[in-house]
Structure formats: C-alpha cells, structure tokens
Amino acid sequence: MTSHLQPMTVEALAQAVRDHARVLPIGNRTKPALTRVSSDVALIETTALTGIVEYEPAEYTFTALAGTRLSDVSSLLAAHGQVLPFDPTFRDAGATLGGTVAAGLSGSGRWRHGGVRDFVIGIRFVDGAGRVIRGGGKVVKNAAGFDFPKLFVGSMGRLGAIAELSLKVFPWPGPSVTVIAHMRDMAAALATLPRIARLPVVCDCIDLVPPANLLMRISGEESALATSVDRLRGALGGEAITLDVVRGAEEERIWEAAREFTWATDHLLVKVPTTLTRARVLETSLAMTRAVRRYAAAANVAWIAWPFDEDVAILDSVLTAANLSGVVLRGDEPRARLGVDAANEFGARVRRAIDPTGRFDV
Amino acid sequence: MANDAVNRDRALAEIARRVPAQRVLTSPAALSAYASDALTAFRTVPEAVIVVESTDEVTRVVRTCAEHGVPFVARGSGTSLSGGSLPVAGGIVIALNRMNRILRIDAEERVAVCEPGVINADISRAAAAHGLYYAPDPSSQPVCTIGGNVAFNSGGAHCLKYGMTSNHVLGLTVVLPDGAVARLGGESLDGVGPDLTGFFVGSEGLFGIAVEVVVRLLPRPESVRTVLAAYDSLAAAGDAVARVVASGLLPAAMEIMDALAIEAAEAAAHPGYPAGASAVLIVELDGEAGHVDAEFRRLLALLGDSGARSVRPAADEAERARIWKGRKSAFSAVGRLSPDYIVQDGVVPRSRLGAALAEIDLLSQAYGIRVANVFHAGDGNLHPLILYDGREGGALERAERLAGEILELCIRMGGSVTGEHGVGVEKLAYLPRMFSSDDMSLMRAVRDAVDPAGLANPGKMLSPT
Ligand SMILES: Cc1cc2nc3c(=O)[nH]c(=O)nc-3n(C[C@H](O)[C@H](O)[C@H](O)COP(=O)(O)OP(=O)(O)OC[C@H]3O[C@@H](n4cnc5c(N)ncnc54)[C@H](O)[C@@H]3O)c2cc1C
Numbered sequence: 001m002t003s004h005l006q007p008m009t010v011e012a013l014a015q016a017v018r019d020h021a022r023v024l025p026i027g028n029r030t031k032p033a034l035t036r037v038s039s040d041v042a043l044i045e046t047t048a049l050t051g052i053v054e055y056e057p058a059e060y061t062f063t064a065l066a067g068t069r070l071s072d073v074s075s076l077l078a079a080h081g082q083v084l085p086f087d088p089t090f091r092d093a094g095a096t097l098g099g100t101v102a103a104g105l106s107g108s109g110r111w112r113h114g115g116v117r118d119f120v121i122g123i124r125f126v127d128g129a130g131r132v133i134r135g136g137g138k139v140v141k142n143a144a145g146f147d148f149p150k151l152f153v154g155s156m157g158r159l160g161a162i163a164e165l166s167l168k169v170f171p172w173p174g175p176s177v178t179v180i181a182h183m184r185d186m187a188a189a190l191a192t193l194p195r196i197a198r199l200p201v202v203c204d205c206i207d208l209v210p211p212a213n214l215l216m217r218i219s220g221e222e223s224a225l226a227t228s229v230d231r232l233r234g235a236l237g238g239e240a241i242t243l244d245v246v247r248g249a250e251e252e253r254i255w256e257a258a259r260e261f262t263w264a265t266d267h268l269l270v271k272v273p274t275t276l277t278r279a280r281v282l283e284t285s286l287a288m289t290r291a292v293r294r295y296a297a298a299a300n301v302a303w304i305a306w307p308f309d310e311d312v313a314i315l316d317s318v319l320t321a322a323n324l325s326g327v328v329l330r331g332d333e334p335r336a337r338l339g340v341d342a343a344n345e346f347g348a349r350v351r352r353a354i355d356p357t358g359r360f361d362v
Numbered sequence: 363m364a365n366d367a368v369n370r371d372r373a374l375a376e377i378a379r380r381v382p383a384q385r386v387l388t389s390p391a392a393l394s395a396y397a398s399d400a401l402t403a404f405r406t407v408p409e410a411v412i413v414v415e416s417t418d419e420v421t422r423v424v425r426t427c428a429e430h431g432v433p434f435v436a437r438g439s440g441t442s443l444s445g446g447s448l449p450v451a452g453g454i455v456i457a458l459n460r461m462n463r464i465l466r467i468d469a470e471e472r473v474a475v476c477e478p479g480v481i482n483a484d485i486s487r488a489a490a491a492h493g494l495y496y497a498p499d500p501s502s503q504p505v506c507t508i509g510g511n512v513a514f515n516s517g518g519a520h521c522l523k524y525g526m527t528s529n530h531v532l533g534l535t536v537v538l539p540d541g542a543v544a545r546l547g548g549e550s551l552d553g554v555g556p557d558l559t560g561f562f563v564g565s566e567g568l569f570g571i572a573v574e575v576v577v578r579l580l581p582r583p584e585s586v587r588t589v590l591a592a593y594d595s596l597a598a599a600g601d602a603v604a605r606v607v608a609s610g611l612l613p614a615a616m617e618i619m620d621a622l623a624i625e626a627a628e629a630a631a632h633p634g635y636p637a638g639a640s641a642v643l644i645v646e647l648d649g650e651a652g653h654v655d656a657e658f659r660r661l662l663a664l665l666g667d668s669g670a671r672s673v674r675p676a677a678d679e680a681e682r683a684r685i686w687k688g689r690k691s692a693f694s695a696v697g698r699l700s701p702d703y704i705v706q707d708g709v710v711p712r713s714r715l716g717a718a719l720a721e722i723d724l725l726s727q728a729y730g731i732r733v734a735n736v737f738h739a740g741d742g743n744l745h746p747l748i749l750y751d752g753r754e755g756g757a758l759e760r761a762e763r764l765a766g767e768i769l770e771l772c773i774r775m776g777g778s779v780t781g782e783h784g785v786g787v788e789k790l791a792y793l794p795r796m797f798s799s800d801d802m803s804l805m806r807a808v809r810d811a812v813d814p815a816g817l818a819n820p821g822k823m824l825s826p827t
Contacts, residue, residue: 058608059711059712060607081610104555114529115552117560118529127804133801133804134797137777137778139711139777140709140712142778143514143515143517143780143783144780144789144796144797145793145797146808147515147560147563147564148561150563151557152557153560154557155555194471197472202649202650220649220650220653220656220657221657224652228653271552271554273552275548300551301550325555327554344546344558345544347555349812350561353807353808353811354807354808
C-alpha cells in the first residue's frame with residue numbers, strides 16, 4: 001500500500017522526507033506519467049503547500065510555495081499587468097508551480113524571452129537528508145553560490161522536494177496577433193522556419209502544428225502590429241498556400257490548445273528537446289507513423305502525441321536513431337524516458353551530494 | 363609541505379613531457395604576470411603557468427594534477443574583479459586564452475560553438491555576418507573570455523531584458539577536476555533532466571574547466587534607441603528608474619552614473635555627458651522598429667515628466683556609441699581618479715535602490731572615502747567604486763571595511779552580495795551571511811562530490827570550514 005502524504009507546512013514536508021526511505025514529491029499530477037512509481041515509494045503531495053509568500057509588483061518578482069497553482073499565480077500577475085512570458089503548460093488543468101519547475105516544462109512563449117529555467121531565481125527545497133536548503137535569492141540578479149534554482153529545473157522530483165520558488169516576471173507585452181501560414185507540408189514548413197527565426201520581426205512564439213501550419217504570435221504596440229503582420233506576410237508570401245491573421249478569442253483558443261495539450265488527449269504525450277536539423281530528421285521518420293507532431297520554439301521542442309495502440313518501441317528507436325531524448329508526460333507507459341539516455345558523470349556526482357541515500361532516486 | 367613540493371615537481375615534469383616547453387612558464391618574470399587578476403590587492407605567484415591549446419591538453423594537465431594532488435586555477439583573461447582567477451599557493455595556472463577559436467557558427471540554428479578562450483566580443487563580431495549577435499555584454503567584453511563569463515555567470519548592461527550568461531549558454535563540455543570529461547546540455551533551448559548546464563554556470567571554476575561552450579545567438583535588433591537623462595540628484599534618477607519600470611516598458615538597458623563617475627568618464631572617454639549633473643540615466647530600447655518608435659515616444663514623455671534637467675535622445679549611432687563608451691569605460695576611468703579602487707557588486711531589491719544609495723553616501727562620508735557609483739539600475743545591481751590609495755598605511759583595510767558594510771547593507775535589504783562578479787576570494791566571508799549553515803554545508807558537499815581532492819580553484823567561493 002503506497003503511503004500518500006499531504007504536508008501543510010514546509011517543516012512537515014521535510015519531516016515527511018525524513019520519515020521515508022523512498023519518496024517522490026508530487027503536485028497536482030497533471031503530468032501523471034512522471035509520477036508513476038512502485039508501491040514502496042511514499043508520495044508526498046504539495047497541493048496543501050500553497051500561497052504566494054511575497055509579491056511586490058514593483059520588484060517584478062514573486063515567491064510562492066511549491067503547491068501554488070499556476071492559474072492563481074497568473075491571475076494575480078495579470079491584475080498588475082505582469083506575466084510569466086513562457087506560457088506555463090497545463091495552467092488551466094491545475095498544474096502547480098513546483099511541478100512545472102520540476103518537470104522543466106515551458107510553453108510556446110519561451111521562444112522570445114526564455115523558458116522556465118530563465119525565470120526561476122530562488123528555491124527552497126528539502127534535500128536527501130531532510131534539511132530545508134535555500135539556493136539563489138529573491139532579486140533578479142544574483143551570482144552568489146551554486147545555482148540550485150536552475151539545477152531543480154527538470155529534476156522531476158528525483159533530486160529533492162521543492163518547497164518554495166522565487167521567479168522573476170515581465171511586464172505584459174501588449175496586445176497580440178497571430179499569423180497562421182498554411183504550408184504545403186511539415187517538411188516545407190520546417191525548411192521555412194530558420195528564415196522566420198532570423199527576421200527582424202520579433203515573434204513571441206513560432207510553432208508548427210498539423211497539418212502544416214506555422215503559428216507566429218507577435219505582441220507589442222498596437223499601432224505597430226499591422227506592419228509586423230505585413231512583414232511576416234511578405235516574408236512568407238511565396239511559400240504559404242494561404243495566410244490567416246487571428247486575434248481575440250480565436251487567437252486565445254489557439255494558444256490555449258498549445259498550453260493545455262488539448263490536441264493530445266488519448267495519446268501518449270512525449271516532450272523531445274531538439275534542434276532544427278534534428279527536427280527535420282525526426283519529422284521524416286515520424287511522418288511515416290500515426291504520431292501527431294507539434295514543434296514549438298522554432299523547432300527547439302517537439303511535442304509528440306503517440307497513439308495508445310502503437311508500439312512505443314517504435315518511437316523509442318526513432319528517437320534513438322535521431323540522437324534525441326524524450327520524456328513521457330502522460331499515458332500509460334512504464335518508461336519515463338525514451339530515446340538516448342546517456343549517463344552523466346557530473347550529474348551523478350551532484351546527485352550523490354544532494355541525495356546520498358537515494359531517497360529521491362525512484 | 364616537502365611532500366607537496368615533490369608532488370608538484372613530479373607533476374610538472376610529467377606536464378613538460380606532454381606540453382611543449384615554450385608553453386610551460388616557470389620564470390619569475392612570466393609568473394609574475396599571472397599573480398593577480400583585476401582585484402590587484404591580492405597576489406599569489408603560481409608555481410607554473412601552462413598555456414594549453416587543446417581540450418586534450420587540458421585533460422592531460424588536469425589528470426596529471428589530480429594524480430599528484432596539485433591544485434590548479436583556470437584562467438581566461440584574468441579580468442575577474444573578485445580574485446576568482448587569483449592563483450593558489452603551490453598550484454599551477456591553466457591559461458586558456460590560446461584556445462580562442464570559434465569552432466562553428468550555425469546561423470540556421472542560431473548557435474555558436476566556442477573554445478573557452480574566445481573573447482566575448484569576438485562572438486558577436488563573427489556572428490555579425492549572419493545578422494546575429496551574442497547578447498551578454500560585460501563592460502570588459504573586448505577582453506574577457508567566454509570561459510570566464512561561464513564561470514561567473516557574467517552580466518552586462520543589457521541583461522535587464524536579455525538575462526545573464528546562464529540564459530545564453532545551451533551546452534558545455536567540461537573537464538571535471540579529476541580529468542573526467544562530461545557533456546552538459548546541447549544545442550537545443552530545451553532539455554531533459556536536471557539543468558546541469560545551468561548549474562555549472564556560475565560555479566567559479568570549482569567544478570572544473572569548461573573546454574567547449576555552446577551559446578545561443580540572437581538576431582541583431584532592427585532598431586535601438588537610446589536616451590540620456592540628467593538629474594540634479596541621484597535620488598531623482600533612481601525615481602525615474604522606478605517610473606520606467608512601473609510603466610510596463612521593458613528596456614534593454616537602464617544604467618545610472620553619479621557625479622564622480624560622470625567626471626571620471628568625461629575625462630577619460632569624452633562622452634559629452636551634461637556638465638554639472640549629479641546623475642545621468644541611460645535608457646535603451648531595442649526591437650522591431652515600429653514597436654520601438656512607439657515605445658520610445660512613451661519613454662521620452664515619461665522622462666520629460668521625471669524632473670530631469672535634460673533629456674537627450676541619441677540622434678545617431680555615433681552619439682549612441684559615445685554614450686555607451688562613457689558608461690563602459692567607467693571602471694577604468696575611475697582608476698584615473700585614484701591610485702586604487704575596489705568595485706563592489708551587491709544587489710538590492712529595485713524598490714530599495716534609492717535607500718541603498720543614500721546609505722552608501724552616508725557611509726562614504728563617515729569613512730571619509732570617496733565612492734563613485736555606476737550601476738545597472740534596472741536590476742538593482744550596484745557597483746560602488748571605493749577609491750583608496752594603497753600606499754597609505756591602513757587605506758586598503760579601511761576601504762575593505764567600507765566595502766563590507768555595503769555588502770551587509772545589501773544582505774539586510776534582502777539582496778545579494780554579488781550580482782555578476784562572483785564571490786571569489788573577496789567575498790568569502792560574506793556568502794555565509796546570505797546562507798544558513800545547512801545551505802553552506804550542502805554547497806560544500808556538492809563541491810566535495812564533484813572534486814573530492816579539492817584541486818579545482820580551492821579557496822574560492824567557499825571558505826574552509
Ligand atoms: C574593467 C572591467 C569591467 C568589467 N565589467 C564587467 C561587467 O560589466 N559585468 C560582469 O559580469 N563582469 C565584469 N567584469 C569582471 C570580469 O570581466 C568578468 O568576471 C569576466 O567574466 C572574467 O573573464 P576572464 O576571461 O577575464 O576570466 P578570468 O578572470 O581569467 O577568470 C574568472 C574565473 O573564471 C574561471 N575560469 C576561467 N576560464 C574558465 C573555464 N574555461 N572554465 C572554468 N572556469 C574558468 C577562473 O578560474 C576564475 O575563477 C569587469 C572587469 C573589468 C576589469
């Protein structure tokens with residue numbers, strides 16, 4: 001029988017860690033595949049560790065407990081004209097701040113100003129010895145000590161239990177508009193991407209979605225948006241079959257689907273960090289499968305929805321062949337990692353120091 | 363001690379078999395040039411300097427050091443302001459400045475792959491042909507190396523909008539302190555697993571030596587607009603910063619210089635700052651032309667209302683370059699006002715800037731020591747330059763005491779003792795003031811796990827317990 005704890009305080013979180021030989025911190029389980037463990041592992045849920053601890057709008061930073069929901073953070077920030085520009089994923093589905101940082105997930109908006117790693121500035125976490133450790137700080141610029149806040153991005157709950165986080169935020173970038181270019185096929189769209197990525201037009205997001213649509217969101221001064229759109233139109237003119245410009249509720253729906261992964265239900269959802277060159281290789285292989293593919297941040301990330309009734313081993317070997325690693329976020333799959341999973345000596349040493357008895361190594 | 367000397371001689375003999383003699387420096391004259399970094403109050407003459415030319419050589423030298431228990435310090439250009447590249451007694455310096463090739467620029471992927479000794483500004487220079495540039499711009503960028511930037515997570519005037527070194531390094535190849543080689547990250551903006559690249563950046567040489575650095579390049583902004591506003595008091599300039607921040611604009615840079623810094627910069631670089639001003643504020647916007655034009659109009663209106671005695675937009679690229687030349691030469695310019703100076707690098711919450719500057723002014727008066735202020739106002743990163751004359755007995759100690767009080771002030775206000783220059787040896791005593799003993803002990807445990815023999819840049823960042 002799995003024990004399942006729900007500490008109400010940071011101290012109780014530390015106690016829960018000390019009380020169990022094997023533990024996995026979990027948030028609201030919006031990425032269930034990351035929290036599948038054997039029954040001897042105690043699950044420590046952070047959902048009762050909620051609340052914004054500090055928020056001074058003039059500072060453009062906030063500190064919140066790990067179980068605080070992104071939706072709560074976003075609405076508080078919005079009330080002060082501020083945003084987390086990386087479009088945090090699974091926000092409406094109930095994702096917590098701690099889970100988002102631990103999963104290392106950034107949404108489409110990460111293209112312009114950076115991903116979750118670029119906004120985390122401070123952390124409190126429980127280490128393998130059950131101590132509450134602080135790293136980083138609450139000011140936007142800080143080079144004092146080792147960068148634990150960054151280390152925990154992507155740690156998947158396997159390094160320590162995040163109790164509290166400080167992030168920097170940005171001003172709302174202004175009204176936005178999204179240009180949709182319908183391309184001939186995915187390969188053609190991937191060929192066009194690098195040119196878009198180097199235009200003087202600054203896009204918040206550059207995504208590629210099925211069947212072969214390039215989505216480009218621009219935001220800024222209302223008076224200047226039309227010119228930006230025209231320039232994108234000019235740059236894409238010859239290659240796009242048709243070109244649409246959407247705003248308002250329709251635009252919001254597009255980015256909500258991207259953020260919430262509503263397009264990937266009833267599939268295994270896999271994140272694959274990539275590069276343009278490798279995305280082209282990947283796309284060539286995946287085009288022959290029934291996988292639904294979306295490429296975000298000018299193909300720096302591939303989001304793959306793999307049909308439940310297809311053999312995951314095929315995806316695994318496609319990734320391995322392209323020298324890529326994937327992480328399974330949703331779906332019934334015993335392996336959390338697919339593709340290349342190279343051992344890393346530096347990572348192993350750091351892990352030994354933070355979690356010497358392997359409490360979090362589940 | 364005797365044993366150490368024997369080990370060192372063995373190590374050096376072995377290195378001499380692997381590295382050509384002209385690149386193994388042992389003469390007192392040669393060694394003396396490496397005895398300090400830019401924090402010249404500290405000097406330690408190393409036993410030898412090995413000028414390496416390849417990853418393979420770095421690995422061999424580090425392995426040899428590990429076998430014989432000889433400490434080593436990596437060195438780029440030696441511009442560290444905190445004693446980071448100060449040699450350690452009885453140890454060797456591994457000089458990386460000849461490993462200065464940009465191995466590859468991939469314009470499509472917008473990345474550059476660099477050896478560690480590549481000069482920061484050379485990356486942008488090489489990327490310019492593709493309309494790209496490398497964003498982090500420390501004032502020392504014409505000389506400092508990307509390896510040094512990685513070790514200190516260096517910043518620059520433009521990190522307000524673009525972030526620090528860490529936000530632009532995608533991947534690293536590192537030689538760990540026992541000579542093992544690890545690859546961290548890659549060429550993608552995203553990753554799987556703990557962000558080891560991010561963790562290595564800012565580790566001040568304690569985790570080993572970066573031998574290859576993959577950096578992200580950005581398209582050169584189409585439009586850059588810069589304005590110089592002059593104020594009758596430092597506080598008024600600080601208030602203007604608060605207004606710009608509150609307006610929702612996201613400037614690329616926001617910098618303040620006080621009267622003493624203006625005077626120094628004027629004498630050294632003739633930037634044409636308004637005479638008699640108590641403070642100047644530089645604000646820069648960049649991006650797509652249409653957007654920047656509209657934002658710049660808003661900015662000028664706002665500054666016009668901020669009690670400035672003059673608001674002068676740069677009319678052309680030449681004027682813009684002059685404004686920045688004044689700012690970026692400030693440290694060396696202040697050097698002309700005084701035989702010696704200490705640069706502090708504390709950070710305060712942005713809303714406490716005014717209060718912090720007022721306290722620094724009081725401290726300066728109380729100590730009777732001149733302090734010039736040049737700082738990254740947009741992100742609360744102070745750079746008080748504490749002027750002293752090292753030939754005067756006790757002057758350095760008094761300057762250090764004043765510096766210490768400023769650091770205490772930053773900690774008290776909820777900030778940090780360093781925004782970008784690192785802890786080095788200079789702030790060893792202050793890191794434990796920011797962090798608890800548990801925090802410090804975990805940092806030491808991580809260091810011990812990565813470098814059990816404690817050979818990579820020992821005595822920096824983490825004081826011995
Ligand atoms: C006039 C002046 C202006 C400055 N302005 C700024 C500024 O605006 N912003 C800012 O952040 N800093 C600034 N600095 C500080 C300094 O330039 C930076 O810290 C810079 O990154 C140091 O680079 P370097 O090549 O000189 O490194 P070094 O001084 O040679 O080394 C710095 C540290 O990095 C380690 N190191 C070097 N190479 C490697 C490597 N390959 N792998 C691992 N460790 C390595 C060294 O051991 C040492 O601890 C300034 C300094 C001066 C003198």
